[in-house]
Amino acid sequence: MPHTAPEPAPHGLRRLAFGGDYNPEQWPEEVWHEDVALMREAGVTMVSVGIFSWALLEPEPGGYDFGWLDRVLDLLHEAGIRVDLGTPTVAPPAWFYRAHPEALPVSREGVRYAFGSRGAICHSNPAYRSAAANITEQLARRYADHPALAMWHVHNEYGVPVSACYCDNCAAHFRRWLAGRHGGVDAVNEAWGTAFWGQRYRGLDEIDPPRATPTVANP
Ligand SMILES: [Zn+2]
Numbered sequence: 001m002p003h004t005a006p007e008p009a010p011h012g013l014r015r016l017a018f019g020g021d022y023n024p025e026q027w028p029e030e031v032w033h034e035d036v037a038l039m040r041e042a043g044v045t046m047v048s049v050g051i052f053s054w055a056l057l058e059p060e061p062g063g064y065d066f067g068w069l070d071r072v073l074d075l076l077h078e079a080g081i082r083v084d085l086g087t088p089t090v091a092p093p094a095w096f097y098r099a100h101p102e103a104l105p106v107s108r109e110g111v112r113y114a115f116g117s118r119g120a121i122c123h124s125n126p127a128y129r130s131a132a133a134n135i136t137e138q139l140a141r142r143y144a145d146h147p148a149l150a151m152w153h154v155h156n157e158y159g160v161p162v163s164a165c166y167c168d169n170c171a172a173h174f175r176r177w178l179a180g181r182h183g184g185v186d187a188v189n190e191a192w193g194t195a196f197w198g199q200r201y202r203g204l205d206e207i208d209p210p211r212a213t214p215t216v217a218n219p
Pocket of ligand 1: 122
C-alpha cells in the first residue's frame with residue numbers, strides 16, 4: 001500500500017502561524033494592497049477573515065456577493081499569506097431579524113435584545129440555525145478548494161450573548177435537558193430542594209429556565 005504522509009494542519013503551514021483578524025471590508029479596497037505589503041513586512045503568515053461579513057456576503061436572503069472575498073483571498077494567496085476563513089454566524093444581517101425578530105435573545109429579566117451588535121442570537125431558534133447552516137454551506141462550497149485556505153474559524157466568541165438566552169424556545173430546550181439529566185420531575189424536585197418556598201413542581205412543563213425572580217432565587 002502506498003503511504004501518504006498526513007497533511008499538516010493548518011493546511012499549508014509547517015510552523016507556528018503569526019497573524020490576527022483582518023477585516024478589509026471596513027475600509028476602501030485601494031488600501032488592501034498596502035495592508036498586505038505591511039503584513040509581509042511584519043512577517044504575518046496567516047489572517048482570519050470574514051468573521052462578521054454575513055451582511056456583505058448575503059446582502060439579501062438567498063442572494064450572495066462573494067466577489068470582494070474572492071479578491072481578498074486571491075490577494076492574500078499571491079502574498080503567501082494563509083487564510084483562516086470565518087463562518088459569519090455570530091452576526092446575522094438586519095434583514096434576517098426583520099423576518100425573524102424571535103431570533104433575538106431574551107435576557108433573564110425578560111428583555112428581548114435589539115439588533116446592532118454582535119452575538120444577538122438565540123441559539124435555539126430554528127430560523128437562525130437554518131440560516132447559519134446555509135451561509136456556512138455556501139462558503140464551504142465556494143472556498144473549500146481555494147489555495148489560500150488553511151483552516152476554518154467556526155463561529156466566533158462562543159458564549160455570547162454573555163447572559164445566554166431565556167426565551168420560550170430556550171425554555172423548551174432547558175426542559176429537555178432537565179429530562180435527560182434527571183430523568184423526571186421527582187428527581188428534579190429532589191436535586192433542587194424545591195420543598196423551599198413552595199417550589200415543588202408536578203411536571204417538567206411547569207419549570208422555566210432560571211429567569212429573574214422578585215426575591216432571592218433557589219440557588
Ligand atoms: Zn432563546
